[in-house]
Amino acid sequence: MRLRSAVLALACAAGAVVAAPTAQATTTHNRADAASGWLARQFVNGDHLETDFGGTSYPDAGLTIDAVFAFASSGTANDYGAAALTWLAQPTVLSGYIGDGTEAYAGATAKTALAVQVRGGNPTSFGGVNLITRLNSLLTPSGRFSDQSIYGDYSNAFTQSLAVIALDRTAAGAPVSAVNFTAGTQCPDGGFPIVFGAPTCASDTDATAVVVQALLATGRTAAAQQGLTWLKSKQQANGGLAYGDGSGTPNTNTTGLAGQAFRAGGRLPAALKSRQYVLSLQANCTAPVPDRGAIAYDSTGLNPSTVTRATAQATLALRGAPFATLTSTGSTNGAPTLAC
Secondary structure, eight states, rough: OOOOOOHHHHHHHOOOOOOOOOOOEEEEEEEEHHHHHHHHHBTTTBBBOOEEEETTTEEOOOHHHHHHHHHHHHOOOOOHHHHHOOOOOOOHHHHHHHHTOOOOOOOHHHHHHHHHHHHHHOOSTTTTTTTHHHHTTTBBBOOBBOOOTOOOOOOOOOOOHHHHHHHHTTTOOHHHHHHHHHHOOOOSSOOOSSSSSSOOOOOOOHHHHHHHHHHHHHHHHHHHHHHHHHHTOOOOTSEEEEESSSSOOOOOHHHHHHHHHHHHHOOOHHHHHHHHHHHTOOTTTTOOOOGTOOSSSSTTTEEEETHHHHHHTHHHHOOOOOTTTOOTOOOOOSSSEEEO
């Protein structure tokens, strides 16, 4: 696969040298590498992922960044990660994702800044935007990062946590008010909610997994460990975790994030159980060749509408590097296939 000419032209104009993702057919026995290889082969034009709505496919910047995180976590598909960031840096793509003019989306800005950091880039100059300045401008007096949009404020625990982590990775660090706000959202049972300001604090497994990582990164160890204790209490016998209050059917999206959080907080037995659950739902050598390496969302099997996002997030449990230290440094190129 090769990059679109427009992407290459943009990279050349910026003085960058970007190699097109290679089609080199390497094989691997490593299951995380195989997952990333499958994910890379789903890229459209070699540089982004798309999501289907009503039979029409649309470029999905957020999902593409999830893949960038997965590539870095496994240490493979480095050329695909580079191509993805070049695609995202295009003004029309970037402004459509993080907002432009009067529109500014805190979660998308934080996620993009973190992706640039993971790739070893400069988030103060990405696609003509200073993502760090923009992110700080969305910090409210309460310490919450909020959207500025005519469509409303959709910021949540993911927004807050990714913003704190991205800013903590800068020289200035994360604002104290933002860290305090994040820690202050903790529910009485130790978990963290996905939405802020609800009448009753309802702990959420996905939210807790990412908030814990933000708190560990900023030295709020006690609150983070309380969150991990609650999260561990929701791990089911097969090692999986369900979304929401954790009482439903486990899935690999939630389990991937939880496994990453468990490893970040030193809960290694729980991290291992999460990994084993994810591996139990990965297509192996008995599956059709195009499916090998993919990770199903749940035990119902591979579903085209969920498998790409599931594979991206589940891969985080296979190696477990936290968002605070995740890096693509040392990653190899190519999209390896599972050796059978």
